[in-house]
Amino acid sequence: MRRHAGxxxxxxxxxxxxxxxxxxxxxxxxIGKAAPIDPVLQVVGDRASPExxxxxxxxxxxxxxxxxxxxxxxxxxxxGDLGRSTSTGRPVGEDLRQYFPATLELATLGIALGVLFGVxxxxxxxxxxxxxxxxxxxxxxxxxxxxxxxxxxxxxxxVFYAKLGWVxxxxxxxxxxxxxxxxxxxxxxxxxxxxxxxxAFRNGLSHLVLPAALLGYFSLxxxxxxxxxxxxxxxxxxxxxxxxxxxxxxxxxxxxxxLPNVAAPLLTVIALSYAVLLEGAVLTETVFxxxxxxxxxTNALFSADVxxxxxxxxxxxxxxxxLNTLTDVFGLLMDPRART
Amino acid sequence: MTIQLRRDWWLSDAPESALQARCGRFYRxxxxxxxxPAMVFGLAIIALLVLAAIFAPWLAPAxxxxxxxxxxxxxxxxxxxxxxxxxxRDLLSRxxxxxxxxxxxxxxxxxxxxxxxxxxxxxxxxxGGWIEAVLMRITDIFMAFPRLVLALALVAVLGPGIVNAVIxxxxxxxxxxxxxxxxxxxxxxxxxxxxxxxxxxxxTGRILFGHLLPICLPSTVIRVTLDMAGIILxxxxxxxxxxxxxPPMSEWGAMISTGRQYIFDQWxxxxxxxxxxxxxxxxxxxxxxxxxxxxxxxxG
Numbered sequence: 001m002r003r004h005a006g007x008x009x010x011x012x013x014x015x016x017x018x019x020x021x022x023x024x025x026x027x028x029x030x031i032g033k034a035a036p037i038d039p040v041l042q043v044v045g046d047r048a049s050p051e052x053x054x055x056x057x058x059x060x061x062x063x064x065x066x067x068x069x070x071x072x073x074x075x076x077x078x079x080g081d082l083g084r085s086t087s088t089g090r091p092v093g094e095d096l097r098q099y100f101p102a103t104l105e106l107a108t109l110g111i112a113l114g115v116l117f118g119v120x121x122x123x124x125x126x127x128x129x130x131x132x133x134x135x136x137x138x139x140x141x142x143x144x145x146x147x148x149x150x151x152x153x154x155x156x157x158x159v160f161y162a163k164l165g166w167v168x169x170x171x172x173x174x175x176x177x178x179x180x181x182x183x184x185x186x187x188x189x190x191x192x193x194x195x196x197x198x199x200a201f202r203n204g205l206s207h208l209v210l211p212a213a214l215l216g217y218f219s220l221x222x223x224x225x226x227x228x229x230x231x232x233x234x235x236x237x238x239x240x241x242x243x244x245x246x247x248x249x250x251x252x253x254x255x256x257x258x259l260p261n262v263a264a265p266l267l268t269v270i271a272l273s274y275a276v277l278l279e280g281a282v283l284t285e286t287v288f289x290x291x292x293x294x295x296x297x298t299n300a301l302f303s304a305d306v307x308x309x310x311x312x313x314x315x316x317x318x319x320x321x322x323l324n325t326l327t328d329v330f331g332l333l334m335d336p337r338a339r340t
Numbered sequence: 341m342t343i344q345l346r347r348d349w350w351l352s353d354a355p356e357s358a359l360q361a362r363c364g365r366f367y368r369x370x371x372x373x374x375x376x377p378a379m380v381f382g383l384a385i386i387a388l389l390v391l392a393a394i395f396a397p398w399l400a401p402a403x404x405x406x407x408x409x410x411x412x413x414x415x416x417x418x419x420x421x422x423x424x425x426x427x428x429r430d431l432l433s434r435x436x437x438x439x440x441x442x443x444x445x446x447x448x449x450x451x452x453x454x455x456x457x458x459x460x461x462x463x464x465x466x467x468g469g470w471i472e473a474v475l476m477r478i479t480d481i482f483m484a485f486p487r488l489v490l491a492l493a494l495v496a497v498l499g500p501g502i503v504n505a506v507i508x509x510x511x512x513x514x515x516x517x518x519x520x521x522x523x524x525x526x527x528x529x530x531x532x533x534x535x536x537x538x539x540x541x542x543x544t545g546r547i548l549f550g551h552l553l554p555i556c557l558p559s560t561v562i563r564v565t566l567d568m569a570g571i572i573l574x575x576x577x578x579x580x581x582x583x584x585x586x587p588p589m590s591e592w593g594a595m596i597s598t599g600r601q602y603i604f605d606q607w608x609x610x611x612x613x614x615x616x617x618x619x620x621x622x623x624x625x626x627x628x629x630x631x632x633x634x635x636x637x638x639x640g
């Protein structure tokens with residue numbers, strides 16, 4: 001692909017970001033339209049008189065043409081107004097602000113673990129190409145691709161919580177700590193630290209560690225495999241040979257010479273797996289009763305709460321689109337060839 | 341010229357017909373594939389799955405939906421090899437029958453999404469210009485969407501069930517195929533044999549399907565096989581959330597979801613279908629990896 005440099009490129013990415021958000025909104029809007037649930041009936045109940053029905057329909061703007069409804073939907077979403085959840089009775093935006101930090105905390109810790117272990121392991125596998133450690137990591141990665149996350153979560157709970165008692169069970173805190181700290185950021189680790197409650201912090205960590213390790217394993221499988229591929233390709237190049245001939249240690253070759261060259265694609269891989277973790281949390285949260293956005297969406301699903309489902313979908317989609325665009329921009333900024 | 345069953349006919353270096361040459365090529369590929377133990381293992385599991393799905397009524401020791409409350413939650417043993425669930429249903433039979441919805445979802449998604457993506461990508465790569473710009477922009481946008489959550493929202497709206505799960509997964513699964521096909525067709529678009537076909541006045545449709553398609557097919561097949569593992573996991577995830585196959589049909593994801601309540605004391609109810617999902621998706625991953633080595637050596 002041809003690379004543009006400078007502000008023009010940023011403008012291009014800006015336009016593509018807006019376009020993506022527009023299509024995302026269009027998709028969620030259309031899904032909402034296709035829902036076999038009459039939003040008017042949800043407001044007035046099914047015994048309303050035809051006049052009351054028409055009145056409510058008019059107030060919801062449903063008698064307007066579809067494109068006008070869509071324009072209103074976009075304008076509302078831009079203001080953070082995603083409608084009212086019928087199951088919690090609160091504005092969806094408010095709900096999401098409360099639930100999203102839990103997912104963010106989980107996914108961020110997961111990706112941190114994935115990067116911390118995945119990148120060095122991938123480097124090691126590339127360096128020990130086709131030796132036993134490479135084969136072992138290949139197997140670990142293959143299992144990571146093949147095992148259903150919700151099932152592994154259950155097995156993890158069975159082994160580490162029920163049998164060994166090493167970690168906290170489902171939920172974010174034990175019941176006795178539940179309301180001891182006020183939710184300021186809705187991040188358990190931050191809130192307990194802020195309250196200076198070391199015991200609650202440890203408890204929160206013990207609940208977080210299993211689901212985070214689980215998500216970390218899944219991102220490790222992907223990150224280490226991609227790291228290995230990137231490094232393998234670079235290691236056969238001549239500058240590596242030059243560095244080795246000049247007596248650079250293997251660690252120095254890998255970290256100082258090769259790593260900067262694969263940093264841009266590696267960053268893309270990491271951002272992608274972060275986005276996937278945010279989404280994959282849907283299944284993990286169900287298993288661990290983790291009150292995040294995944295649990296919110298699935299609970300809304302079963303109470304036919306369309307605006308909550310679509311609000312959640314929109315938020316996850318927004319994270320995806322933002323992460324995608326950001327990595328593109330970063331990749332561009334990090335590539336010396338794109339600088340002028 | 342007919343196919344002969346002599347080994348040297350299959351391996352001849354001087355094929356006498358196009359048919360013989362083609363047979364020889366596939367035979368060699370097959371031989372190469374069978375040298376990899378991982379691929380053989382994967383193929384064996386897939387064969388087992390297909391057999392289990394087809395011959396389920398004969399293979400299963402019991403009716404998968406026959407309830408017997410007096411026999412509920414039995415551990416694996418002589419009477420029930422893999423134990424029983426909370427309604428006393430034989431888990432082995434349910435796992436065998438569970439191969440049916442899984443294979444059905446996987447093959448339907450592949451049949452819907454792969455041709456659609458392939459066609460879009462081929463057109464984009466071959467025609468170029470604004471057609472390519474528009475098609476690939478759409479692909480990029482769909483690529484940047486969360487697949488599972490979008491499938492979830494779609495199923496929520498369409499209503500739970502196997503068919504809707506297939507539609508939801510297929511709608512989110514086609515973009516990678518479009519990308520692969522577009523990359524392949526762009527590289528061969530300018531090559532001599534395409535030029536020759538065009539100069540001969542071949543209609544565009546025949547160039548696309550007769551000349552471009554065979555080039556794009558191997559990489560698409562690899563992608564589909566590798567994707568099948570992911571489709572199995574997505575389908576199982578939807579089933580686990582109660583949005584896939586509906587009870588009393590035995591579906592692995594849904595079985596794990598019921599086993600969840602008994603995980604601490606009767607672990608086998610959830611463990612057995614989980615192992616089935618793991619093996620099925622592992623098999624497709626292994627075969628996909630192996631196919632990549634055989635069909636596409638340059639990216640091995």
